Structure formats: C-alpha cells, structure tokens
Amino acid sequence: MRRRPASFLASAGLVVLLLASATLAVTFGPADISAGDAWMTVLHHLRLADTAPLSPLRDAIVWELRLPRILAAAGVGAGLALAGTVMQVLTRNPLADPYLLGLSSGAALGAVGFLLAGMALLMPLGAFLGSLAALVLALAIARLLGGATPTRAILAGISIAALASAATSLLIFWSATGDSYREILSWLMGSLSGTTWGDTGLVALALVVCAPVILLSGRGLDAFAFGDAAAASLGIDIVRLRWTLLTATALLTGVMVAIGGAIGFVGLVVPHAVRLAVGSRHRVLLPASMLVGAVFMLWTDTAARSLFDPRELPVGIVTALVGAPAFLLILLRYRRIT
C-alpha cells in the first residue's frame, strides 16, 4: 500500500502547477489591472494584506468576477476529468465521458425548461435535477433489460439522451422568445460566464462530497478493469461498488453541468492523456486526472474570457478546439495501444 515516490511527486508537482496557474490567471482579463494590484487585492481579501490597492469596482473585478470563475473552472475541470475516468472504467468503454448515460442531455432539458419558465436563476437546479433524472431512467431501463451491465446502461443512456435532446429542441422551438435562445445556446455549448462565489461553493461542495468516495475506490476500479468476474474473485462487492461510483459520478457531473453547461472533451480527453502518462493504476490515475483536468479547464476558460476582449467565447468551443486535436495526437502517438 505504500505510495510510490514518483507518483506522489507527480501529484505534488501538479498541485504546484495548479496553484501557479490560478495565481497567473487572476492577472488576465479584459480590464487593464496590473499583476501586482490583482495579487494584492486577493491578499487583501484573504486578510493577508492591509490595504486594498484598487477602487471598489476594480476590486470587484478581481474578487467577484475573476477569482470565483477561476476556482470554479478548476473545480469543474477536476470534476469532469474524474467523472470521465470513472465512467471509462465502469463501462469499459474508451469513448465514455461523464455525459455518457444521457446526463448532459438531461441536464440541458432541465436547465432549458427552468430558463423558459422564467426561472433563469434556478437553471443550475434544473440542470442538476435533469441529469439525475436521466441517470436514474437510464439505469432503470438497463435493469428492466435484465441487469445494469455496461452495454445495457450505455444503450439505455443513448436513447435517454436522444429523447432529452429532442425534447430540449422542441422546448426551444416552442417557447424561446426574442433572443433568449442566445443564452440557451451559450449554455448548451458550455460556458462559465457569470460564475459567482455561490456557484464556486457548489462546485467545491460537490468535489468534497464525491471526490473522496471515488479516490478511495482506486483498488476496486483497478479490479473492474479486468472484468466483473475478476473483480468479484478479488472479493469486491461489484454491484455495490458500481452503484456507489455511478451515484457519486452522477452527482458530481450533475453539479458540473449545472454550473458550466455541457462542456465537452475534458472528461473524455484528460483521462486518456493522463493514463498514457502515468499508467492505469487508479490510485495514481484518479488524482492526476483530477489535477490535469483542473489546470486544463482553468487555462481554456481564461482563454475564453480574455482572448477576444471585450467579447466572450463559450469555453466549450475552446475545450473542443484544443481537446479534439490533442485527442487525435494521442491516438496517433499511441496507436499500438488502441
């Protein structure tokens, strides 16, 4: 059970990289605020510095706009990468991502429903309820088919996703008025615009509740990779473990989708990239995926909010623009493995 020093070092290195990234990212943005002033502002709010260097408005830009969004981006990236890693093992499907069981489509349906009902502020709740409903439905259908095996769950998930997407389109067609479709579209593409401290708190809460459950299941996930029978022969209660992990993953994904919309590619690409770098042992893979996901999301979102100043790009476009070629590169580089 001893940790290998190398993997411990890798994780420690990633933590340092994440902190450095956050420190640097807070100095980026459309407003012209010097790095020193931005850092002093953060330190001031953390009660580590006496004087606030900026006017109240510019102070708010750093503390109310940039910092919660940076932290939320890191959290969402970590959550999606972690959820993606688990889904890939649980379903033994390299194409699995956190949204595989219809979670993102369900979330979209819930969010759009709430938005069009005039409850824009409750969109995250709608997304969360929608993703949970999709998951429960998918698993219930899989059970009806004779037990929640990976294949059945995926097939059920595909049908749920298709149904929810169609319902979402119908809802938009039916009742989107004026330019409210613009907001929906931006959310469907994945966007962290307008993230508040409250959102950041939710992301953190989801990670604190769900991540330990997943991180402590590393050994079980290792066994899963060899198949249910092999896992069972190692004395693992596979049914219980699968349900525990699926629930934790769904909760995690539900919150991430609620906050950031259906941000694509992070949950698919990051686990593969990290697996190729550190191997498939989940005790190493899970934390590394989480940290790489956090750093990746943090920088893609920083690009989304600052590259096209004063305009704003949905971050889902950036993750796909960066993620898809990266994924291809990985596939080409390691084609013997696939």
Added chain:
Amino acid sequence: MRRLAALPLLLGLVVLPAEAATTYPLTLQNCGFAVTFDKAPQRVVTIKSTATELLLSLGLRDRIVGVGFQDGPLPADLAAAGAGLKVLSEKAPSQEVVLETEPDFVYGGWESNFAGDAAGERPSLKQLGVASYVSPPACRSIRPPKLTFDAVFAEIGEMGAIFDVAPAAAALVAKQKAMLAAVRRDARGLTAVWYSSGTKAPYVGAGSGAPAMIMEALGLRNVFAGVDDGWTSANWEAVVDANPDVIVLVDAAWNSAEQKRKLLAANPITGKLDAVVNQRYLVIPFPASEAGVRNVPAAVDMARQLGALQIPAK
C-alpha cells in the same frame, strides 16, 4: 422576360428622384438578390415589427395580408392603423403559412426570415412569383456598412418606390429628418452601454448597428464601439471596467427593462456600477432598437430621458 432583363436592372441602380412616380417593371438589388416588381405589390406579408411598422407609416395598411414574428405592440401613432392585422405566426411563419395568404411580396426584417424553415428561400419564392425584400441593415449575405440614419431613410425611400408612394415616403423622411435635427447631442462626454439581453454574459449594442447609430446621435460614447458588429456578446468584466455613465435598457416583452434593472441591482458586481447605484437608465422598446422608422422617435425620446438625468462631472 428576356427583353425586360437589362433595362430595369439599370433603372434600379439609378437613384430615383424623391417624388417621381415609379416606372414598372422595377428591378432592384436587395441584399445580394435581384428583385423585380411588375407592378406595385398588392398582397404583402411582413415579418418582424420593423417591416410592418415601415409599411404602416407609409399608409399601406390595406396592402398587408398578414404579419409574422412581431416583436412587440405597435407604437401609439400606428396602433390605430395596425389594428386587426392578421397575425400569421407569433414566431417566423413557415413557407406554407405565408403562401396560403397568396402574397405577391414578402418583406422581412431579418434575412433569416427567408430561411427554408421560415418564409422560404428567396429564389424559391421568386419562382412562385413572390417578390422578397430584406431590410438592408439586417442583410447578412452582404455585410452592410455601418448603419446611418440615411440608410434607414433610404429603406423608406426604396419602399416608396416599390409601392409607388414616393410622396408619402419623402414626407415621412422629411418629417424624421426634422425630428432628428432637433435632437441635441449631449455635450457631457458620457459613456454608455446598450444592454439588450443576457444574464450570464450581457448582449450589448456594438459599433455598427442601430444601437451605435442612436447612441452617436445622443452624444453618448459607446463602450463597445470597437466591436464591428450590430450587437455582441460581451463579458461583465468589460462592462464593470468601463463603469459607464448611463446604461440603455432594451424593454422587450420577454426581458423587460424592469427585469434588467433588478438583475443589475441584485448582482454584487454590477450593483456597484455608478449608473446602477444612481439609476441612470435610458429605456427603449425592443422593436425600436432595430433599424426602422422608430429609430428617430426613439432617439428623440431618449434624448429627453438623457437630458433629465443629473450626472455630476467627473
């Protein structure tokens, strides 16, 4: 058709004298598409409020057989004229719904009104003998130049020619020019953000559409003037960083000025903006915020609102 082809094309390019009677057939280039009128249209479908309001302003109520996709109620001065118009669809009407009214002309406020899943592609309408016209400032096939009031007046003039009501068009343009001339540019050097919609990311007036045109007429410096587009999805950081002197609130049925006021005040960041703290807002109805006959009256009204605002010198 062949013998008619060349001449009207030339005629269309010639600027028609303001009050001349129209010689048909009339061909004009509209948004990259040649449209020919053999006579003044008799059965018209208008899509979007801007199109309906322009024709009503020219006294063409009896030609309109159906309207679609109206953005809000008609202004007071057109309400009587427009009462009882047949609404084909709350949203963009489909081709069959449009054709059912047997129109000879479809006038759309957006180019997308002529998509396959809306009134139908323009060539397909042409084959059926239905002329079509896209409000030139809303053209996407050909990028229109930065919008000016002259371009708005030109559209009025073009409709005057199409319907052979040039005197009415000229009178309307003259009236609007006089109203516009009376709008005094605010000399206080104020900055403004034109807040159209959006919560997570604000959708704002940019540098080349109706919002820019109206703000310039009011003497307001548009924070997002640098973005070469009619409107753009901005980010709150840019808005907060600029801390505009006034905020223009677009009052739409689906997203009222009151909702925007509440949202701005409730948000911990925008709640600190000078314009929000001091309630320095200008309100414009949504249908008046797109290029059309309501731009000038809106500018007059907003100039009055702006003049009433007390803004301490910085």
